Amino acid sequence: MPFSFAPSGSEAWPLYVLQPDDVALWVAQQSDDVRHWVEANGFNGAIGSALMLPAPGGRPRGALIGYGTEAQRKRGRFALAAAAAKLAPGTYRIESGVPDDAMAEEALGWLLAGYGYSRYRDNAPKVPELVAPSGIDASRVETLARAEALTRDLVNTPASEMGPSELETAARNLAKQFGADISVITGDDLLKANFPMIHAVGRAAAQAPRLIDMRWGTAGPLLTLVGKGVCFDTGGLNLKPGASMGLMKKDMGGAANVLGLAYMILALDLPLRLRVLIPAVENAVSGNSFRPQDILTSRKGLTVEINNTDAEGRLVLADALALADEEMPDLLISMATLTGAARVALGPDIAPFFTDSEVLAIELEQAGRRMADPVWRLPFWDAYEPRIEPGIADLDNAPSGGMAGAITAALFLRRFVEATPRYAHFDIYAWQPQAAPARPKGGLGQGPRAILDALPAALNL
Structure with missing residues (x-):
């Protein structure tokens, strides 16, 4: 159904949401392969940035999304939506990084990022599915x-x-x-x-x-x-x-x-x-x-x-x-x-x-x-x-x-x-x-x- 979250229990890749000041600490806690990958791609946590994380063999194992600074987020809305369409097709769940009081807004933004006026041609962006974050009223957000x-x-x-x-x-x-x-x-x-x-x-x-x-x-x-x-x-x-x-x-x-x-x-x-x-x-x-x-x-x-x-x-x-x-x-x-x-x-x-x-x-x-x-x-x-x-x-x-x-x-x-x-x-x-x-x-x-x-x-x- 359009503008819906992925079914509960769906197999999903973890999504790590990072502010610029959090990137170095997160990277330092990862394996050498992940650390080198993130550093080589220059991921810096800026709003709109996204990076797929590879598992051994080249398959995705998750992704990073930049959340920007608090001051930067105040200059707009729906920070996660800025990067959602940049992710590989699939299903994701937010693993960390989004404050509880912002979760419903970011989940709504994710769904709305898939909107395109398509009466005359398909203009809908290709946005991956998101498992409804815990703690939100998923049905209400979908409405x-x-x-x-x-x-x-x-x-x-x-x-x-x-x-x-x-x-x-x-x-x-x-x-x-x-x-x-x-x-x-x-x-x-x-x-x-x-x-x-x-x-x-x-x-x-x-x-x-x-x-x-x-x-x-x-x-x-x-x-x-x-x-x-x-x-x-x-x-x-x-x-x-x-x-x-x-x-x-x-x-x-x-x-x-x-x-x-x-x-x-x-x-x-x-x-x-x-x-x-x-x-x-x-x-x-x-x-x-x-x-x-x-x-x-x-x-x-x-x-x-x-x-x-x-x-x-x-x-x-x-x-x-x-x-x-x-x-x-x-x-x-x-x-x-x-x-x-x-x-x-x-x-x-x-x-x-x-x-x-x-x-x-x-x-x-x-x-x-x-x-x-x-x-x-x-x-x-x-x-x-x-x-x-x-x-x-x-x-x-x-x-x-x-x-x-x-x-x-x-x-x-x-x-x-x-x-x-x-x-x-x-x-x-x-x-x-x-x-x-x-x-x-x-x-x-x-x-x-x-x-x-x-x-x-x-x-x-």
Whole structure:
């Protein structure tokens, strides 16, 4: 099965994980043949280094992997994954060298090192099998890896084959796999059901806009996840230049991450009730595109002045958040590839989030560190509220001035969440711009592992 550890009890070669300062001591304890081999090959324990150890007759007897220094490991994640593909084919077990508190992260990285987007050709790296290290929850780590692979596949798929209809199919497949209920409101039925902004953003596209609504579980606290599903974003009538449009297949990265998180929750059978809402649209250009200076009335009744049709994600999220808020879930989380301002603030590697709950913020940041899924809190800064109030309508979807764009977008969304006691919004990138250990260039999960690990404390599970 993909993203699985080798069966327990498998015959495996020992894997010795060494920091640079440990190499000399380890070598000194070995036979002359091994010592001469390691010295001749110049193995120094650097991250990304690997060396097969020969037995008499030339067959492998094990391998060394460099773990780098603590300072070097702080500059990245998944240090073992940097060298996994350099080993000879076979099965390995970690014999020594990985701290207990890092073992689950390194095991996850090993599994993720085998990911490659292979819909059109086989791009999967040839990574040897690993026996699950003792002391970790192997089934849980495998679940995290499969969820991440699901998210990456969804983001990596071109918009020609991942429109609103295909995103709906992905949600339906997940619901079927775990026995969840799912319903979808499509096209003009969105107007009848009072989702006018989802309809307005998606009505110009060849595929009809829709709202995907999945439910699972009958007992426990209610967690509602809302994911932005803009399957391609041209910018609408405020058309993006070509360079800015090039990655817009990933503008449904919020939905992909929400589905990945839902997979984890369902596969781990957490004792909660789950609702997943995905407004799935394409922001296309046609004769019936919504226009700059249009005034849209939202599900909540708030009016929105459109000052940029390229700020469409917050519009579709707003209608979905208003629906979620009507039910007053115990915890409401939205995820979206929403603003370039978030990337300017924190770059592609850290997922910023917003919440008014100090306790939830601490839980999320601590969980992010534990799960190698870094997140960082930005403020719902109340003093910026006037910036999203244009005067002619209740709200402005694209305030002028260019400053604090991630914050003003988050403040816009917060206007649609009033009854729910705890709300967090994640403004993610969902893309790895350059290859890194266990993270090839392409679609990426950002935030789900941190959220998952924070749920027991956040919901008293």
